[in-house]
Amino acid sequence: MRILLVEDEPEMAVALSAALKGHDMVVDHVPTLAQAEEAISADVHRAVLLDRQLPDGDGLVLIPKLRARAVGIPIIVLTARGELVDRVAGLDHGADDYLAKPFAVDELVARLRAVLRRPAGMQCDLLRVGRLAFDLAHREASVEGRPFQLPRRELLVLETLLRRIGRTVLRSSLEEAVYSFDDEIQSNALDTHVSRLRRKLTEAQAGVEIHNIRGVGYLLKHSR
Structure with a gap:
């Protein structure tokens, strides 16, 4: 499974990439919205992990663009902004799930499996x-x-x-x-x-x- 990780904190990105690779995933990491748009155009990713606070804007603005290019791709928002109003905003923008930092990698992997099992993602387990x-x-x-x-x-x-x-x-x-x-x-x-x-x-x-x-x-x- 190939995942696109959009995260601007280098230490977080390295740790998360290493952890996901331990779960047999291939991880492409980009730190900005612009690079994420370019990466998703390759059409090789099964899911997107998206931070909100990025150098060139709020990650939520990327979701409609990702949907336009890859309609069914699951998107999980990862962010330190975990208040109810923030979670609602993420889901309203079209995210499949919203996970507040800090979080356990096992929980993230479980949530990835869940969104990939939905009709827009995985058809058969x-x-x-x-x-x-x-x-x-x-x-x-x-x-x-x-x-x-x-x-x-x-x-x-x-x-x-x-x-x-x-x-x-x-x-x-x-x-x-x-x-x-x-x-x-x-x-x-x-x-x-x-x-x-x-x-x-x-x-x-x-x-x-x-x-x-x-x-x-x-x-x-x-x-x-």
């Missing part, structure tokens, strides 16, 4: 193919009920391929799902993640195969 199941809400994979543990980036590759089961996923789309704007991507890094994931799926007898569509990308489908 469980993806199944072969003997493999992927719980989108809890970001857990299993094979015939047995936990199928994967490193974060391999898990992101698997999720992206499962969401487009039976269709070729472009290399660029996989890279967008797995890496943030700030990550340095080695030329063969994606191939390495896919190769390791393919081997683990085979060893676990998951009943799925990852096919390399030469020069284009990868395709996951039920194995015969």
Whole structure:
């Protein structure tokens, strides 16, 4: 899951990004409204975490613009302004949720899962193919009920391929799902993640195969 974090406090941004990465999320951080508008135009994010007090204005003014470009994207406002009148203002501007600082990361992750489960976000919490199941809400994979543990980036590759089961996923789309704007991507890094994931799926007898569509990308489908 790739998240856009709009936060101007460097320490807060670093700590929150690190914590969310620990929950298998890819985080792109920008500190201003202008940069947030530019980032959202890439159309690669599943949700936005939005601070209110930003150098170039109130984060709430960004919400209508985000809605215009990505209608269904969940937006959670994160701010030190936690009075009732502030929460009401955030929700009235179109935010899906409003979380006052300080907050526990576990609560934020739970709220992210909740907004992504709503009709405008996530349509189904469980993806199944072969003997493999992927719980989108809890970001857990299993094979015939047995936990199928994967490193974060391999898990992101698997999720992206499962969401487009039976269709070729472009290399660029996989890279967008797995890496943030700030990550340095080695030329063969994606191939390495896919190769390791393919081997683990085979060893676990998951009943799925990852096919390399030469020069284009990868395709996951039920194995015969």
